[in-house]
Amino acid sequence: MHVLRYLKGTPNKGLFYPSTNSFHLIAYSDADWGACQISCKSLTGYCIFLGQSLVSWKTKKQKTVAKSSAEAEYRAMSATTSELEWLAHLLQDFHLPLHLPVLLHCDNRAAQHIAENPVFHERTKHLNIDCHYTRDKLLEGFLQTVHVSSKEQLADLMTKPLSELQHNYLSSRLGL
Known part of the structure; x- marks a missing residue:
């Protein structure tokens, strides 16, 4: 119901793709630890930019229960890394x-x-072996992790309920 109300109230929102020749992939990855009250599984969320344009985003419940917020975030990083590699091949x-x-x-x-x-x-x-995929990509030089403050974490839009002010701020940073 909240989603429908939001969509009805924001008919002018949409993605804007500026003309640019930047082919820098930039990703934001986040998790909400134990988000599901029934299964205690965490949510993975990511958004990926090509230059200044949002080109990929996803929210998905993780397959296994994470034992810590660090594990949930690490699993989210792994999912994001997989998408980044696919986009790089594209x-x-x-x-x-x-x-x-x-x-x-x-x-x-x-x-x-x-x-x-x-x-x-x-x-x-x-941790499952597949989670260490991110580590391999770091060692190869394909990937570099960057710490971002929670206030500037764009993927929070995919994983957490936010205040209206924070939601609007992050939405504008996504290019909506």
Whole structure:
């Protein structure tokens, strides 16, 4: 019902794609730990820009229950990394230049530390192998993580209920 009310109240909103020749992929990844009250599964959300244009976005419930907010964020980073690699291959298919490394913005320093630190330790031994995909892409130089404050985390729109002021601010940053 809230979504329908929002859509009815914002008929003039839409995506704007400026004319640009920037082929920098920039991503924002976020998770809402234990968002589902029934299953306790977290939500993954991301938004990806090509230059200043929003080209991909997603919200999806994670397949497994995360044991911490850092794990939920790390799983969201993995999903975002997969989409980034697909988009990079698409750009290559069109013979368009891709500027590396791709920037992945995350607001959870613990998740960034897990991604950047290849040392096996107690906190990460339970993570599935597929989650370490992000770590591999960091080591390859394809990806670079960037810390972003929660206030500037654009992917919060995909995962959390926000105040009207914050919602409007982040929506405008998406180009809506």
